[in-house]
Amino acid sequence: MGMGRPRAFDADAALDRAMDVFWRHGYEGTTIAQLTEAMNINPPSLYAAFGSKEGLLKAALDRYSEKRDAWMEKVLGASSAREVAERFLMEHADAQTDPANPPGCLLVQGGLACGTGSENVPFELAARRTHTEDQLRDRFVRAKAEHDLGENADPVTLARYLSAVTSGMCVMASSGADRTTLREIAAVSLKAFDEQAKA
Amino acid sequence: MGMGRPRAFDADAALDRAMDVFWRHGYEGTTIAQLTEAMNINPPSLYAAFGSKEGLLKAALDRYSEKRDAWMEKVLGASSAREVAERFLMEHADAQTDPANPPGCLLVQGGLACGTGSENVPFELAARRTHTEDQLRDRFVRAKAEHDLGENADPVTLARYLSAVTSGMCVMASSGADRTTLREIAAVSLKAFDEQAKA
DNA sequence: CCACATTTGTAGCGAACACTACAGATCTCT
DNA sequence: AGAGATCTGTAGTGTTCGCTACAAATGTGG
Numbered sequence: 001m002g003m004g005r006p007r008a009f010d011a012d013a014a015l016d017r018a019m020d021v022f023w024r025h026g027y028e029g030t031t032i033a034q035l036t037e038a039m040n041i042n043p044p045s046l047y048a049a050f051g052s053k054e055g056l057l058k059a060a061l062d063r064y065s066e067k068r069d070a071w072m073e074k075v076l077g078a079s080s081a082r083e084v085a086e087r088f089l090m091e092h093a094d095a096q097t098d099p100a101n102p103p104g105c106l107l108v109q110g111g112l113a114c115g116t117g118s119e120n121v122p123f124e125l126a127a128r129r130t131h132t133e134d135q136l137r138d139r140f141v142r143a144k145a146e147h148d149l150g151e152n153a154d155p156v157t158l159a160r161y162l163s164a165v166t167s168g169m170c171v172m173a174s175s176g177a178d179r180t181t182l183r184e185i186a187a188v189s190l191k192a193f194d195e196q197a198k199a
Numbered sequence: 200m201g202m203g204r205p206r207a208f209d210a211d212a213a214l215d216r217a218m219d220v221f222w223r224h225g226y227e228g229t230t231i232a233q234l235t236e237a238m239n240i241n242p243p244s245l246y247a248a249f250g251s252k253e254g255l256l257k258a259a260l261d262r263y264s265e266k267r268d269a270w271m272e273k274v275l276g277a278s279s280a281r282e283v284a285e286r287f288l289m290e291h292a293d294a295q296t297d298p299a300n301p302p303g304c305l306l307v308q309g310g311l312a313c314g315t316g317s318e319n320v321p322f323e324l325a326a327r328r329t330h331t332e333d334q335l336r337d338r339f340v341r342a343k344a345e346h347d348l349g350e351n352a353d354p355v356t357l358a359r360y361l362s363a364v365t366s367g368m369c370v371m372a373s374s375g376a377d378r379t380t381l382r383e384i385a386a387v388s389l390k391a392f393d394e395q396a397k398a
Numbered sequence: 399c400c401a402c403a404t405t406t407g408t409a410g411c412g413a414a415c416a417c418t419a420c421a422g423a424t425c426t427c428t
Numbered sequence: 429a430g431a432g433a434t435c436t437g438t439a440g441t442g443t444t445c446g447c448t449a450c451a452a453a454t455g456t457g458g
Contacts, residue, residue: 004404005454027320028227028312032446042407043447053446054317065327072334081342085361085392088335089385092365097378107328108369111321113227113312116444117416118253121226122310126374128264129306135271136287143280160371160380161387162284166291168367170307172359175325179296181359186288188360192391193284203434204424231416241437242417252416315414316446 011049012063014039019060022110023102027057029113057110064106071095108171133163152199161196165189210248211262213238218259221309222301226256228312256309263305270294307370332362351398360395364388 017038021030032053036043050056075091078084096104103109114122140155149155169182216237220229231252235242249255274286295303302308313321339354348354368381
């Protein structure tokens with residue numbers, strides 16, 4: 001008995017293309033048509049190889065996790081906890097703005113949705129988040145004028161930092177983090193503020 | 200000439216219901232059917248009052264911003280920058296876990312999508328984020344055993360904090376934050392780590 | 399060369415989506 | 429009371445979604 005016609009595309013290369021699409025548009029914002037076009041295959045090939053749209057996402061996440069684990073090994077291999085933290089944060093900043101990939105991280109962006117016809121919704125949301133950030137910044141500008149903040153403290157950076165932390169808390173809250181957990185994060189964040197504020 | 204039949208529902212109350220649905224399922228994950236059921240009206244009433252699904256979201260965001268502005272006024276009214284930061288962070292922790300609302304913040308959750316049939320995708324993503332957090336925690340447990348971290352430093356809290364910051368950076372990166380901005384956030388975050396680590 | 403197994407492309411399936419036509423109901427104003 | 433205006437509920441519209449039936453194409457083993 002024969003072994004059947006061989007697959008005419010490279011599954012790993014196709015997965016990389018799919019990962020990029022999911023990363024850019026989120027799981028729900030991605031359509032099968034976008035995926036098949038990016039992967040250069042037809043729907044039956046996709047379903048034969050990955051089972052379903054969700055199966056394809058999981059395969060893409062597995063591939064993403066492989067790269068991430070290799071990267072984490074480098075981070076965790078630092079000789080001190082302090083350097084682990086520094087590498088983790090800085091490498092994240094670089095990875096999330098790497099022009100070779102869509103912005104952000106697949107594990108967060110995958111849950112976002114920017115489907116066709118509602119691309120301006122994320123824009124609208126971002127604008128309103130920025131508004132809060134601006135309010136904080138203005139307050140810190142005033143504080144600096146009142147010598148309530150150090151000479152080298154930057155109101156823009158402080159406001160951005162607080163905004164980033166609360167956005168991160170959002171992500172964790174949506175994953176089920178409880179109030180105690182979020183308060184602990186807030187308490188630790190405040191220490192960074194104290195250090196930065198007296199600069 | 201007459202003024203027409205009066206509206207049979209309270210627009211503000213309906214808006215609150217819509218806000219809850221958007222908050223819980225994200226914009227794209229929300230269907231008109233879910234909205235009309237929650238608002239207790241029929242599609243034509245929704246479209247007559249708000250124009251479109253996106254128009255309804257904007258109206259809900261406006262209503263959300265009103266409440267948020269009132270809340271921010273309280274925060275910004277603190278007498279010192281330090282207390283502004285503390286209130287901002289702590290009130291966020293509480294607001295995002297307020298059982299009266301869905302978890303998180305509408306301005307972030309609104310961009311998420313948990314449509315019917317893919318509720319497990321956010322779950323899958325969260326599990327993989329937790330994996331990274333666990334790797335960090337284990338590394339910090341080791342660091343503590345090696346007296347590389349203070350006696351009172353909590354590996355779980357430190358790992359959670361770093362995870363929250365990087366998730367927040369994701370949200371900002373997806374809104375267009377550049378590398379320099381993210382590195383500044385990372386640098387500030389590191390100061391909190393230092394303070395916490397020597398505890 | 400001939401069964402057999404698997405992939406590929408075309409074409410289209412049922413379901414769900416955002417949205418609306420239409421007719422009857424309910425108001426205000428004269 | 430009657431005319432004009434707006435809302436309400438029913439029942440759809442066309443489109444797009446994830447997914448698949450089917451037949452032709454392409455491989456292997458006997």
